[in-house]
Amino acid sequence: MSKIVIVGGGIGGLAAALSVARRxxxxxxxxxxxxxxxxxxxxxxxPNGIHALERxxxxxxxxDRAVHMDELRFMDGVTGRYVAGMPLGESYVxxxxxxxxxxxxxxxxxxxxxACLASDAIELHSGKVATGxxxxxxxxxxxxxxxxxxxxxxxxxxxxxxxxxxxRLVGDGDPRISGITVYRAIVPxxxxxxxxxxxxxxxxxxxxxHLVHYxxxxxxxxxxxxxxxxxxxxxLAGVPVTGERVMDVFSALGEDARRLMRLGxxxxxxxxxxxxxVEYWTDGRVTxxxxxxxxxxxxxxxxxxxxxxxxxxxxxxxxxxxxxxPQRLEKYNAARRDRTARIQLLARRSIELWHPVGEAAxxxxxxxxxxxxxxxxxxxxxxxxxxxxxxxxxxxFEGVARPRPxxxxxx
Numbered sequence: 001m002s003k004i005v006i007v008g009g010g011i012g013g014l015a016a017a018l019s020v021a022r023r024x025x026x027x028x029x030x031x032x033x034x035x036x037x038x039x040x041x042x043x044x045x046x047p048n049g050i051h052a053l054e055r056x057x058x059x060x061x062x063x064d065r066a067v068h069m070d071e072l073r074f075m076d077g078v079t080g081r082y083v084a085g086m087p088l089g090e091s092y093v094x095x096x097x098x099x100x101x102x103x104x105x106x107x108x109x110x111x112x113x114x115a116c117l118a119s120d121a122i123e124l125h126s127g128k129v130a131t132g133x134x135x136x137x138x139x140x141x142x143x144x145x146x147x148x149x150x151x152x153x154x155x156x157x158x159x160x161x162x163x164x165x166x167x168r169l170v171g172d173g174d175p176r177i178s179g180i181t182v183y184r185a186i187v188p189x190x191x192x193x194x195x196x197x198x199x200x201x202x203x204x205x206x207x208x209x210h211l212v213h214y215x216x217x218x219x220x221x222x223x224x225x226x227x228x229x230x231x232x233x234x235x236l237a238g239v240p241v242t243g244e245r246v247m248d249v250f251s252a253l254g255e256d257a258r259r260l261m262r263l264g265x266x267x268x269x270x271x272x273x274x275x276x277x278v279e280y281w282t283d284g285r286v287t288x289x290x291x292x293x294x295x296x297x298x299x300x301x302x303x304x305x306x307x308x309x310x311x312x313x314x315x316x317x318x319x320x321x322x323x324x325x326p327q328r329l330e331k332y333n334a335a336r337r338d339r340t341a342r343i344q345l346l347a348r349r350s351i352e353l354w355h356p357v358g359e360a361a362x363x364x365x366x367x368x369x370x371x372x373x374x375x376x377x378x379x380x381x382x383x384x385x386x387x388x389x390x391x392x393x394x395x396x397f398e399g400v401a402r403p404r405p406x407x408x409x410x411x
Contacts, residue, residue, distance in 0.1 A: 001025055002322045003152035005142050007130045007165050009036045011105070012290030012307030013158035014112035018056045019315025021121040028150060029116070030128035030142060032159070038109030041186055042216040042223035044201060045108075046384040047098035049305030054098075055312045061111045066101035067215050070199045074368055076361070077204030077211060080254040084368035085200070086376040095377060096385045102201065102214045102223070108304070125150075130159060132168040133286055138322075140285040153322040154329065155286045156314070158307075161273060163292035169283045175273035178297060179231045180351070182272055183246050185264030187222045189215060196260060197222075201301075204257040205364075207357040209250055211257050224264050226250055229355050232271040241269045272297055274348070277341035282333040284326050289314065294340035297347040299354065302383060306340055309389040316391065339390040343383065 004020045006013045009031030017027035045053075045066065053062050072086040086092075088100045116122045129145040133155050140155040142165075157165025161175050189197060201214040208229040216223045228249050246267050247258065274295045281288040290307030313335055317328045356364055371379075 002154065002318070002325065003028065004154050004156060004318070005030065005140070005150045005152035006156045006158055007142055007163075008158035008160060008290075008292070009033075009124065009126070010038060010158065010160065010290075011109055011112060011304055012292075012311060013156070014109070014116050015052070015056060015308050015311035016156050016158055016289055016314060017116050017122045018058075018112065018119070019311040020318055021119050022056070023315050023319045024121075025318065026121050026123075028123045028152060029125065030130060030144075030150060031124070031126045032129045034127050036109075036113055036124060036126055038105045040105040041184060041225075042102050042214060043105050043108065043304050044214070044301035045101050045103060046301065046305055046380075047093075047096035047100065048384055048386050048389070049302075049308050050098040050101065051387050052305070052308035052312045052389070056112075056115070056308075058111055058115060059098075062103065062108065063099070063101070065107045065111065065218075066103040067199070067219055068099045068101050069201055069214065071201075072100070073198065073200045073202040075202060075204045075257075076365055077206035077209075077253045077257050078361075080204075080256040081365075083205075083365045084371060084376075085373075086380075087373050091373070092377060095381075097387070100201075100384070102216055104216045107217070130157075130164045132164055133157075135283075135285050137284075153285065154318075154325045156289050157286065157292045158289040159292055161275065161291045161295040163288065165286065166281070166288055166292050169286060169288065170278055170281060172275065172278065175235065175275050175295065177233060177235055178272040178274060178348075179229060179233070180272045180297075181228050181230050181232050181236075181269055183224075183226045183228070183241060183249070183267050183269050185224045185246075185267045186216070187224060187260075187263040187265075189220055189222055191263050192222050193259065196256065203354065204253060205354050205361070206250070206253045206257075207361070208355045209252060210354040211250065211253060211261065213260060222260070222263075224260065226261065227272075227354070229351065234271065235273050236269060236271045239269045241267045243267055274344065277337075277344050279337060280333060281337075282329045285329065287314070287329045287332060293336075294344055296340075296344040297350075299350040300343060300347045300383070302343050302347070306343060310336055310340075313389050313391050335390045339386070
């Protein structure tokens with residue numbers, strides 16, 4: 001049995017703890033906050049994310065807590081016209097093996113946390129602020145702001161986009177500012193007009209902006225997230241903003257989208273950030289996971305799914321003794337790098353789908369409307385239908401070609 005120290009007690013860190021514990025290791029999770037909790041609102045989980053949770057023994061738990069979607073619906077946000085939809089019913093579930101669901105972040109985090117608390121192989125420590133790490137050939141140590149140290153046979157940095165472990169390992173500075181501001185609010189479903197209470201993830205696309213909404217918390221709330229490509233240059237998080245300001249920013253959207261936005265109270269704004277893909281996020285007995293390894297914009301709804309996939313692949317590869325850990329962490333890096341890099345860059349380029357103006361928007365609408373449902377399923381199959389999570393990719397840096405350089409080069 002090895003001791004694995006995990007920095008970060010969010011969704012990815014807790015999933016990693018469960019995954020390595022299921023392989024017989026002892027996991028120590030260090031969370032910087034005073035308690036283990038998850039902030040934020042709704043997240044989407046495609047079948048690949050649910051499959052990862054199944055591998056952790058939590059598939060039934062998430063299916064019970066989540067709202068199962070009927071459709072991914074694309075609307076012209078200016079005219080209010082229905083453009084296209086990807087059905088998520090029986091044919092989708094049969095093809096990909098699981099439903100497409102939405103869930104409150106806190107519900108998913110609680111599911112993982114309860115499983116960790118029930119495991120004798122997992123220790124949870126809050127109020128532990130990591131500043132970096134050091135290692136020798138046999139062990140790795142997390143260094144804390146208060147001078148404390150936690151040493152194990154391996155360290156997993158699951159401490160988010162501003163990861164202290166990544167700062168020491170990759171050293172690529174601050175995250176990239178996307179220039180996009182997102183405004184979020186939650187509305188009680190009872191306040192939503194019945195004709196707009198769709199059991200779907202719906203996008204209203206407009207010029208350099210769009211609104212997405214879907215039900216959460218068992219359908220009792222509607223989650224609203226509106227993005228504006230305003231060229232923002234400063235990273236902001238959770239800044240309160242008035243409803244009047246939100247309505248002014250999204251004045252280009254049509255009446256139906258704005259009807260929903262007028263319902264929002266307690267709007268808050270974030271400037272979105274991500275990072276360029278990197279080829280290596282492993283150093284000896286230290287590796288990264290989730291947003292610490294491959295942070296991505298939320299526009300393909302795969303951030304949580306990719307962190308869960310990381311956890312499963314890492315746990316499977318750490319079915320080994322302490323001496324083999326550095327080699328297995330390299331294999332994990334190699335297995336996951338191309339898939340996650342492709343999704344990172346796709347999330348950036350998806351803005352071309354959401355935000356075109358004028359004739360470009362009309363061409364987009366015509367293209368989307370031309371797809372049959374099965375063709376739309378084909379488009380997402382490599383993401384939603386993947387069940388080995390890249391593990392069948394080459395799993396050693398020795399004797400194999402490097403990944404294509406363009407995969408790691410922003411476009």
